[in-house]
Amino acid sequence: MALLEVKNAGITFGGLKAVSGFNMEIREGELVGLIGPNGAGKTTSFNLLTGVYTPSEGDIIFNGKRLNGLAPYQVTRSGISRTFQNIRLFGELTVLDNVKVAYHSLAKNSILSSILRLPRHFSEEKIMEEKSLEFLEIFGLDQYKDELAKNLPYGQQRRLEIARALAAGPKLLLLDEPAAGMNPQETHDLMELIAFIRKQFGLTILLIEHDMQLVMGICERIYVLDHGQLIAEGTPEAIRSNPKVIEAYLGEEVASDHA
Numbered sequence: 001m002a003l004l005e006v007k008n009a010g011i012t013f014g015g016l017k018a019v020s021g022f023n024m025e026i027r028e029g030e031l032v033g034l035i036g037p038n039g040a041g042k043t044t045s046f047n048l049l050t051g052v053y054t055p056s057e058g059d060i061i062f063n064g065k066r067l068n069g070l071a072p073y074q075v076t077r078s079g080i081s082r083t084f085q086n087i088r089l090f091g092e093l094t095v096l097d098n099v100k101v102a103y104h105s106l107a108k109n110s111i112l113s114s115i116l117r118l119p120r121h122f123s124e125e126k127i128m129e130e131k132s133l134e135f136l137e138i139f140g141l142d143q144y145k146d147e148l149a150k151n152l153p154y155g156q157q158r159r160l161e162i163a164r165a166l167a168a169g170p171k172l173l174l175l176d177e178p179a180a181g182m183n184p185q186e187t188h189d190l191m192e193l194i195a196f197i198r199k200q201f202g203l204t205i206l207l208i209e210h211d212m213q214l215v216m217g218i219c220e221r222i223y224v225l226d227h228g229q230l231i232a233e234g235t236p237e238a239i240r241s242n243p244k245v246i247e248a249y250l251g252e253e254v255a256s257d258h259a
């Protein structure tokens with residue numbers, strides 16, 4: 001059985017079909033890429049998967065459960081976490097607190113017990129802090145734990161976003177252009193990190209990325225969107241030589257030459 005099954009999903013904004021007839025199946029443990037030119041509908045697909053938008057057509061089944069209509073926090077609790085194309089950290093909080101907040105959103109501890117400062121609150125708080133520190137270590141961010149998130153270099157902010165997403169304990173991790181704005185060395189390190197956390201936490205990963213070399217290098221299968229439609233699905237080798245894909249990307253290069 002697939003861990004994630006997207007059946008004929010789509011959404012329309014005004015008259016624009018941002019995504020339509022989208023089908024996707026991801027098995028547990030896979031690392032899958034989602035690519036396509038600018039405006040193809042990649043981020044919108046993530047928004048459909050995570051409850052930001054309710055699909056106007058089709059179904060999203062995760063772990064045997066239908067997700068349509070769930071709010072984003074309910075999707076997170078079902079086991080899907082994501083990062084954002086535009087980094088969304090709490091800039092005025094410390095690096096450590098950014099990860100702790102992600103834990104808090106899941107904690108069994110009630111708001112009441114934290115207001116009353118019951119003993120259980122303190123012990124859970126301590127456990128959260130220790131776990132958050134463990135994540136920061138994995139991501140090489142522990143030395144920055146007391147720094148405000150907004151003061152981190154850009155590449156480190158991207159890593160912190162992933163650490164936060166992981167703190168929610170997902171089965172499926174969605175990464176929206178995690179290497180955007182990174183230099184080649186940072187990108188290379190990030191790829192190794194993604195491979196590591198996948199093994200370490202038994203994750204299934206769906207990755208949006210513009211850097212072709214990167215996608216082709218680490219993904220086992222790739223889906224390609226263009227103008228809101230799935231135009232290809234297959235291994236990196238098959239995708240690389242697929243005429244429809246080449247055409248979609250040639251269009252983009254020509255367009256950006258004139259930009």
Ligand SMILES: Nc1ncnc2c1ncn2[C@@H]1O[C@H](COP(=O)(O)OP(=O)(O)OP(=O)(O)O)[C@@H](O)[C@H]1O
Pocket residue numbers: 013016018036037038039040041042043044045085
């Ligand atoms: N909330 C919205 N309201 C109206 N149109 C939207 C909305 N969200 C996305 N769109 C449109 O849907 C299309 C797909 O956008 P999307 O952001 O998913 O593309 P993308 O593949 O992620 O592109 P990029 O590579 O630039 O990030 C675009 O035409 C975009 O303008």
Ligand SMILES: [Mg+2]
Pocket residue numbers: 042043044085
């Ligand atoms: Mg996008």
